[in-house]
Structure formats: structure tokens, C-alpha cells
Amino acid sequence: MKTNSVSVRDLSLSFGAVTVLETLNLDVKDGEFLVLLGSSGCGKSTLLNCIAGLLDVSEGQIFIKDKNVTWEEPKDRGIGMVFQSYALYPQMTVEGNLSFGLKVAKLPQTEIDKRVARAAEILQIQPLLKRKPSELSGGQRQRVAIGRALVRDVDVFLFDEPLSNLDAKLRSELRVEIKRLHQSLKNTMIYVTHDQIEALTLADRIAVMKSGVIQQLADPMTIYNMPENLFVAGFIGSPSMNFFRGEIKDKGGRKVVEINGVDFAMDAYPARGPLEAGRKVVLGVRPEHVKVDEPGAEIHDAVVDIEEPMGADNLLWLKLAGQTISVRIPGARRYAPGTAVKLSFDMSMASVFDATTENRI
Amino acid sequence: MAEVVTLNTRSATAGTATKLAAGPRGKKPRPMLSPRNIMIYGALLFAAAYYLLPLYVMVVTSLKGMPEIRLGNIFSPPVEITFEPWAKAWASACTGLNCDGLSRGFWNSVRITIPSTIVSIAIASINGYALANWRFKGADLFFTILIVGAFIPYQVMIYPIVIVLREMGLYGSLTGLIIVHTIFGMPILTLLFRNYFTSLPEELFKAARVDGAGFWTIYFKIMLPMSLPIFVVAMILQVTGIWNDFLFGVVFTRPEYYPMTVQLNNIVNSVQGVKEYNVNMAATILTGAVPLIVYFVSGRLFVRGIAAGAVKG
Numbered sequence: 001m002k003t004n005s006v007s008v009r010d011l012s013l014s015f016g017a018v019t020v021l022e023t024l025n026l027d028v029k030d031g032e033f034l035v036l037l038g039s040s041g042c043g044k045s046t047l048l049n050c051i052a053g054l055l056d057v058s059e060g061q062i063f064i065k066d067k068n069v070t071w072e073e074p075k076d077r078g079i080g081m082v083f084q085s086y087a088l089y090p091q092m093t094v095e096g097n098l099s100f101g102l103k104v105a106k107l108p109q110t111e112i113d114k115r116v117a118r119a120a121e122i123l124q125i126q127p128l129l130k131r132k133p134s135e136l137s138g139g140q141r142q143r144v145a146i147g148r149a150l151v152r153d154v155d156v157f158l159f160d161e162p163l164s165n166l167d168a169k170l171r172s173e174l175r176v177e178i179k180r181l182h183q184s185l186k187n188t189m190i191y192v193t194h195d196q197i198e199a200l201t202l203a204d205r206i207a208v209m210k211s212g213v214i215q216q217l218a219d220p221m222t223i224y225n226m227p228e229n230l231f232v233a234g235f236i237g238s239p240s241m242n243f244f245r246g247e248i249k250d251k252g253g254r255k256v257v258e259i260n261g262v263d264f265a266m267d268a269y270p271a272r273g274p275l276e277a278g279r280k281v282v283l284g285v286r287p288e289h290v291k292v293d294e295p296g297a298e299i300h301d302a303v304v305d306i307e308e309p310m311g312a313d314n315l316l317w318l319k320l321a322g323q324t325i326s327v328r329i330p331g332a333r334r335y336a337p338g339t340a341v342k343l344s345f346d347m348s349m350a351s352v353f354d355a356t357t358e359n360r361i
Numbered sequence: 362m363a364e365v366v367t368l369n370t371r372s373a374t375a376g377t378a379t380k381l382a383a384g385p386r387g388k389k390p391r392p393m394l395s396p397r398n399i400m401i402y403g404a405l406l407f408a409a410a411y412y413l414l415p416l417y418v419m420v421v422t423s424l425k426g427m428p429e430i431r432l433g434n435i436f437s438p439p440v441e442i443t444f445e446p447w448a449k450a451w452a453s454a455c456t457g458l459n460c461d462g463l464s465r466g467f468w469n470s471v472r473i474t475i476p477s478t479i480v481s482i483a484i485a486s487i488n489g490y491a492l493a494n495w496r497f498k499g500a501d502l503f504f505t506i507l508i509v510g511a512f513i514p515y516q517v518m519i520y521p522i523v524i525v526l527r528e529m530g531l532y533g534s535l536t537g538l539i540i541v542h543t544i545f546g547m548p549i550l551t552l553l554f555r556n557y558f559t560s561l562p563e564e565l566f567k568a569a570r571v572d573g574a575g576f577w578t579i580y581f582k583i584m585l586p587m588s589l590p591i592f593v594v595a596m597i598l599q600v601t602g603i604w605n606d607f608l609f610g611v612v613f614t615r616p617e618y619y620p621m622t623v624q625l626n627n628i629v630n631s632v633q634g635v636k637e638y639n640v641n642m643a644a645t646i647l648t649g650a651v652p653l654i655v656y657f658v659s660g661r662l663f664v665r666g667i668a669a670g671a672v673k674g
Contacts, residue, residue, distance in 0.1 A: 054567050075573030087564035091586040100582070101572030148568070160564075 005030040005065060005188035006051060006156055012059035013043075013050060020046050021212040023060070028190060029204075033182050036192045037199040038209035039235070044192045045160055047209075051190065052158050053077050065155060075105070077156075080149025084161040086141040088133040094144050095129040098151050119150040122181070139170040146181070159191040163198065175201060196236050200224065208232045225349060230358035233284050233351055239315065241284045242325040245355060250277040257283050257352070262321040265298050268347040272361055280355035287328040289346040292316065292335075296344025304339045318343070423447065423642035430638050446639035450647060454640055456627035463644055465617075466624025470604055470651075472535055473620055477542035478599040482592065485547055489554025490580055494566050504555070511548035519612055526613065533615040541613055542603050550595050557591040558584060593659050601652040621648050 006028040013021040020043045028034045036044040049055040051062055053074035061070045069077045088097050098119060102112045120126045123143045133141055142162055149157055162178070163171045179202055182189055193199055199206050200220045207217045208231075216228040227233035233241050246259035248266070255275045256263040264283060266275060300320055308315040309331060316327045316335055320343065327343070335341065354361050392398075418435050423446050425439040454462040491497065492504055522541060523532060531537035561584070569579045610620040619627070625648045629641045 049567075052567075052571060054570060073573075074571045079571065081568065081571045083564040083568060085562055085564050087562060087568035089565065089569075089583055100569075100574075104573045104578060145568075148572070152572075 003030050003066070004028065004063070005032065006190065007063040008047070008051065008060070009063070010060040011047070011050060011057055011062065013046060013055065014058050019212065021050070024212065024214065026207065026214065026217070028188055031186045031188055033179075033189045033191065033202055033204045035199040035203035035206045036190065036209055037194070037196060037206050037235075039194055042209045043212035044194075044209050046212075048158050048160055048190060048192045051077075051156075052079055052081050075101075078154045079156045079158055080152040080154045081158040081160065082142070082145045082149050082162045084164050086133070086138075086145045086165070088141055088144055088148075090133055093130055093132055094125065094136070094147075097133065097144055098129075098147050101148065101152055115151040115153065119147040122150060122184075123147050138166050139174060142166065142174060143177075146178075155188060157187050157189045159189065159193075161193055162191075164193070164195070171198075178202065196238070200236075208235060210235075226360070227284075227351055228360055230282060230284075230353045233353070237286055239287055239326045239328075241286050241351070242290070242323075244283045244285075244321065244323060246281060246283060248275050248277055248279045248281055257281060259283065260321040260323075262300060263298075264345060264347070266347060266352075268297070269350055269352060270348065271352065275352075275361070279361075281361065282353045282355055282358070284351040284353065285325075285345055286349065287315070287326045289349040290325070290327040291344045291346065292327055292329050292333075292341050294344065296346075298344055300343045300345075302341055302343050304335045304337050304341060307335055307337060309334070316341075419642045419646055423639050423646060425639055427635070427637065427639065446637070447643040447647070449637075450628070450640045450644035454628045454637075454644060455633075456624060456631055463621060463624050463628065463647055466619055466621035467647075469535070469614075469618055469624075470621040473538055473542065473610070474600055474603045477539045477546070477603050478596060480539070481543040481546035481550060481599055482595045484543065485550030485595065486554045486588070486592070487580065488547070488551040489556075490558050490584055491576075492551070492555045493558035494563075494579070494584075495576065504551075507548050507551055511552070515545070515608065519608075523612065532613065533618070535614065535618050538609060538613045538618070538620075541609050542599075542606070545609075546599055546602070549598070553595055553598075554588075554591060557588060561587060597655055597659060600655050604651050 004027045006026075008024060008026040011021055011024045011026075012019070024047065026047075036047060038044045046055065050057050051064075053069065053072060057070065061068060063069065064077050064079065074081075088094075089100060092100065095116060098116045099112050102115060107115075116129075117126075120129060123146060125140065125143050125147060128136060128140060128144070133144070136144065142165075145162070159178075163174055166174065175198060178189075178191075182202075191198075191202060200223075203220050205217060205219050206223050208215045208223065210231055216223060216232045218226075218228075223232065224236055227236065227241075230243075234243070244257070244259040244264075246257045246264075249256050249258045249263075251263065255266040255277075257266060258264075269275075302318040302320045302325075304316055304318055305324065306317040308317070312331050314329050314331045314333060314335075316329060318325055318327060318341070352361055353359060421438055422430060422435065424442050424444070426441060426443050426445070429440060450462055451464055451467075452462045453460055459465075488507075492500055526532040526537045526541075529537075531540065565583060566579065569583050574582065604620075605622060606620070607622045607626065610623045611626075614620070614623075625644050628644050
């Protein structure tokens with residue numbers, strides 16, 4: 001049975017009249033990789049800073065390893081933190097950066113040397129130890145910043161958008177390294193990002209945040225396939241999910257969603273409750289869950305508007321029921337604009353949301 | 362990549378070479394004597410001459426003997442160079458009763474400037490650091506009060522300060538004057554340091570806190586080593602400001618502690634005998650030499666520090 005490593009209880013934070021977080025609850029299991037995902041200003045970094053102790057909370061409690069750390073200093077919380085801008089001390093060498101915290105804590109020099117050597121070995125930065133941060137590349141700097149969290153020998157790692165300042169290639173490389181690090185160290189990691197690819201690839205669980213509220217907390221595949229509300233559905237996925245506004249109708253004993261006069265049968269949809277006729281809903285279908293010119297239960301006619309070949313995939317933009325929808329098909333299958341195609345929808349993978357509450361039904 | 366480059370080169374030459382080969386190519390020529398250059402360099406030379414001419418007259422006059430000065434050609438170079446006026450200005454020019462020149466004023470100014478500069482910068486940098494990084498309760502109010510202090514004319518505060526110093530038993534002493542200079546330097550220096558520390562990345566401060574560093578460790582180990590330019594700026598502001606001060610020097614000290622500026626004024630304005638223009642000029646240059654040397658030595662750092670504070674702050 002896994003215990004909770006970090007627990008946030010009824011956490012509120014306001015700056016003057018502005019409330020950033022409101023009665024937020026979150027449990028992070030021991031050894032879990034949790035990603036806080038949201039667009040800028042959603043409070044994800046604020047939450048991380050609260051857990052780190054860099055911001056005083058207005059209300060609520062924070063527990064790390066079952067110890068109430070709400071009023072503790074950052075250094076006493078058993079956390080290591082990695083920042084977006086690396087935040088390396090410019091006047092110190094890499095070695096100085098790694099050992100600074102240990103020297104402040106007055107550890108014996110032999111212990112300091114041991115820990116620095118171990119971190120340098122794990123992160124492959126031994127040749128850089130005598131250099132200054134200004135002589136390092138962005139990727140190397142971020143490695144040193146991770147090392148500074150490593151030497152602290154802590155249970156919980158906090159990452160505040162650590163890869164956002166790196167270029168695309170380095171970002172994907174370091175992403176893999178962070179995942180490998182987590183697999184070998186098995187520490188608890190809380191990772192803040194606005195990049196959904198990072199979130200989906202790294203996380204054991206993702207907490208999608210908006211306006212200081214966690215919208216959904218689940219594993220990546222659940223977040224992707226069963227979004228809890230319209231915001232999560234639209235936020236995750238690129239290109240984003242196709243949304244159709246319509247109404248549930250009862251046609252000859254079958255439940256359908258009628259959109260601009262086009263019916264979409266709901267037989268295969270795993271609804272949580274009865275779909276009452278007359279209810280206004282939003283139907284969401286991901287681009288890869290639309291089939292083009294393949295046999296299916298229900299066929300809709302559409303015309304290709306724009307084709308975007310992306311290598312492995314091919315993205316088609318089509319007109320259907322008065323709307324533009326995107327469809328993802330294998331890259332080898334090409335369609336010229338203007339081609340008439342037959343679409344069928346995989347309703348077992350679709351999502352239906354109430355039009356007013358915007359929650360999944 | 363190599364192939365792409367070749368392709369690009371080929372297509373570019375093939376398409377354009379025939380048509381455009383005769384047209385302009387490379388750097389556009391700019392004649393030295395264009396109206397633009399004449400305006401720019403003319404204005405610069407004029408301004409430079411305008412500011413340098415008084416200095417020239419001073420230097421030239423200070424190197425002349427009195428008979429030569431009486432001829433009245435203030436722009437002509439000295440026929441017979443003499444350093445006697447300099448020696449006299451430094452060591453034996455008279456102010457009232459005592460005749461030991463500027464030297465006493467110089468040492469007084471040194472004894473005033475060095476402690477005032479060090480103490481005011483030390484306090485202001487810590488003020489600025491606390492205001493920028495440790496958002497304590499009432500920080501904004503404290504800062505506002507401090508800044509308002511910078512806008513109150515000095516003359517308003519002279520009499521109250523005289524009373525305060527008298528009550529403290531420091532009136533007329535060097536210590537009193539040093540305290541006054543330290544206090545009056547506080548608003549502008551605190552503003553300077555606060556803006557500079559605010560411009561440093563906040564995450565650096567956070568990282569140091571996670572590393573367990575406290576108020577003083579962060580200040581000495583993290584902030585200070587990154588702040589050399591702004592310390593140089595503050596030093597220049599304080600050294601020149603305090604060195605050039607006349608008002609506080611004359612109000613808050615006794616004659617034996619008069620700073621160099623006051624001493625200079627007394628030498629130039631003493632009414633007995635003939636006006637020794639050469640001595641006066643030499644004394645003035647001597648008094649102005651310290652700020653000038655400070656500027657020349659640290660000018661580049663000064664500009665860099667001002668820019669760092671201004672752009673990011």
C-alpha cells in the first residue's frame with residue numbers, strides 16, 4: 001500500500017483581492033510522477049511554490065511525508081527544486097553550485113564530495129564540474145540545476161517548467177532523461193508545465209488546472225480519452241478535439257445527437273447515465289477517431305477542404321454539418337482538396353458534454 | 362546540408378546574375394563629408410570645445426606667474442611655466458588666520474567621504490535587498506516614505522538637523538557630518554539598489570532559499586558577487602556628491618573640520634591683498650581632481666551599472 005508523499009489540504013492563496021488558489025486538495029502518492037498542467041496564470045506554479053514553501057499560504061495545510069510543513073522553511077521540507085531559468089549561481093562553478101546548499105547545511109566535506117560525485121555521475125556532468133554556468137549550454141545548465149536538487153538527497157522533487165527555455169530537440173532529449181531519472185530514483189516528482197506532450201509522456205497522473213482549480217486528476221490515458229469536462233477535452237490534444245453543438249433526440253428507439261440536421265447515432269457511446277431526449281449537448285470527437293473511406297456503422301458525406309501532410313500523419317480539414325472538422329489519417333494516404341469522402345465516427349471513443357454544465361455525461 | 366547550399370547558390374546565380382550583374386553590389390559607399398557627418402561632428406566638436414575651454418583657461422592660468430596674468434591674455438599659453446601657485450594653493454594659501462592652504466580641507470574631506478560612502482552604501486544595499494527580495498509587511502509604505510524624503514529640499518531640514526545633532530552632542534564634529542551624509546544618501550541609493558536587485562532573476566533567490574540560505578547568506582554569497590556594477594555606481598554617486606558638498610560642510614562642522622570645498626571658497630573669497638588668480642585656479646582644480654579621477658577610473662563600469670539598473674529595473 002502506497003502512502004501519500006505530498007498532501008495539500010484545503011489550500012487557499014490570495015494576493016490582496018485576487019484569489020489565485022481556492023480550497024485546493026491534492027494527494028501525491030509516494031514515488032509518483034505528478035504533472036500540474038495548465039495554461040499560464042492557472043495557478044500551477046503558484047501551487048508548486050506553496051508546496052516548496054516559497055510562498056506563504058493564506059489558508060489550509062501542506063503535508064510532506066505525513067509531516068505538517070505548512071509553516072516550515074523551504075530547506076526543512078525535504079524538497080529539491082528545479083527552475084525554468086535554471087537559476088544557477090553565476091559566480092560559482094558547477095561544483096560550487098551543487099555543493100552550495102550542502103555547505104550552508106554544514107555537512108562534512110567528505111559527504112559533500114561524495115554526493116556531488118554521485119550526482120555528477122548520474123547526470124553525466126563530471127567534465128563540467130570546474131566550469132562556470134556561463135560556459136555551459138542550455139541543456140547542460142538544466143542538468144546542473146537538476147543535480148542541485150539531486151545532491152540534497154530529498155524525497156520530493158519539484159520541477160517548475162524545467163524544459164521551457166530549451167529548444168525543441170534538447171527538450172525531447174531531457175524529457176527522456178527526466179523520465180529515466182524518475183524510473184531509477186523512484187522519488188516523488190511534481191512537475192509543472194504548460195506543454196501537454198511533456199505532461200502526457202512523463203506523468204503517472206496529470207492534474208489539469210484552470211483558474212486555480214484542478215479540473216481533472218487522472219492518468220494520462222484517462223485524461224486523453226475520457227476528459228471530465230469541455231475545458232480538459234479542448235486543452236489536451238493537438239489538433240484539438242472536434243466539437244459539435246447539438247441536441248439529443250430519440251429517433252425510432254435509438255438515441256442520436258442531431259447537429260444541424262445531421263444525426264450521429266449514440267449506440268456505441270459509453271454514457272454515464274440516461275441520455276434524455278431534448279438535452280442540449282456538445283459532442284467531442286478526436287481527429288484520429290474519425291475514419292475516412294472505411295466501412296463503419298454510419299456514413300457521412302464530406303469534402304476535403306485542406307490537406308496538411310505531417311510526415312507520419314496526414315491531417316485533413318473537412319466540412320461536415322456546417323462545421324470544419326479535423327481528421328488524422330496515416331501519412332501514406334493522400335487526398336487532394338475537393339475530394340468527396342465518406343466519414344464514420346468511432347462513438348465508443350467520443351465524449352459528450354452537457355452544453356450548460358460542460359461536464360461529461 | 363551541403364547539397365541544399367549548393368542548390369540555393371545555383372538557383373540564385375542562375376536566376377539573377379545575367380540581369381543584375383551591372384547593378385550596385387556589396388556595402389553602400391558613404392562619403393565622409395556628407396551633410397549628415399558635418400552636422401554630427403560639428404555639433405560634437407562645438408559642445409566639446411564649449412566644455413573644455415574653461416578647463417583650459419584654468420590650467421593655463423594656474424601655471425602662470427602673477428605678472429603674466431596681469432597682461433590680461435587669458436587664452437595665451439604660459440610663457441614661463443611655474444608650479445608655485447599649485448604649491449601655494451596646497452600648502453600655504455591663507456584663509457583668515459591660518460595659512461596652511463587646502464591640505465587640511467583635503468584630509469578633512471577624505472575623512473568625511475570615505476566613512477560616509479562606505480556606511481551609506483552598506484546600509485542602502487541591505488535596504489534595497491530587503492525591499493526587493495523579502496516582501497515584509499509595510500515594505501511599500503517604508504519605501505514610499507524613503508522616496509518622499511528624496512524630494513524634500515535640503516534647506517528645509519537644516520535647522521531641525523542642527524538641533525538633533527546638538528542634542529546628540531555631535532554638532533560641529535566630523536561624526537555628525539558623516540551621519541548627515543549617510544542619511545541624505547539613503548533615498549536615492551536605496552532606490553538604486555532596490556531596482557538593481559529586482560532586476561536579478563527571482564528564481565535565483567528562490568533557489569538559494571531552497572538550498573537553505575538565510576537572509577545574510579543570500580546577501581553575501583549570492584547577491585553581492587553579482588552586483589559589482591551597481592556598487593560602483595553607488596560609490597561614484599556618493600564620492601562625488603559628498604566631496605562636492607558645500608552646504609552641509611559649512612553648516613554642520615567647525616572651521617577646523619571644514620571640508621575642501623569650504624576651504625576652497627574661503628581661499629578664493631579672502632579679501633586681503635591682491636587676488637591671486639593663479640592660486641585660485643590651482644586650488645579649484647585640486648578640489649575638483651578627486652571626482653574627476655573617480656570618473657576616469659570607473660567611468661565604463663559606471664555606464665554599465667546605470668544601464669543595468671535602468672533597462673531591467
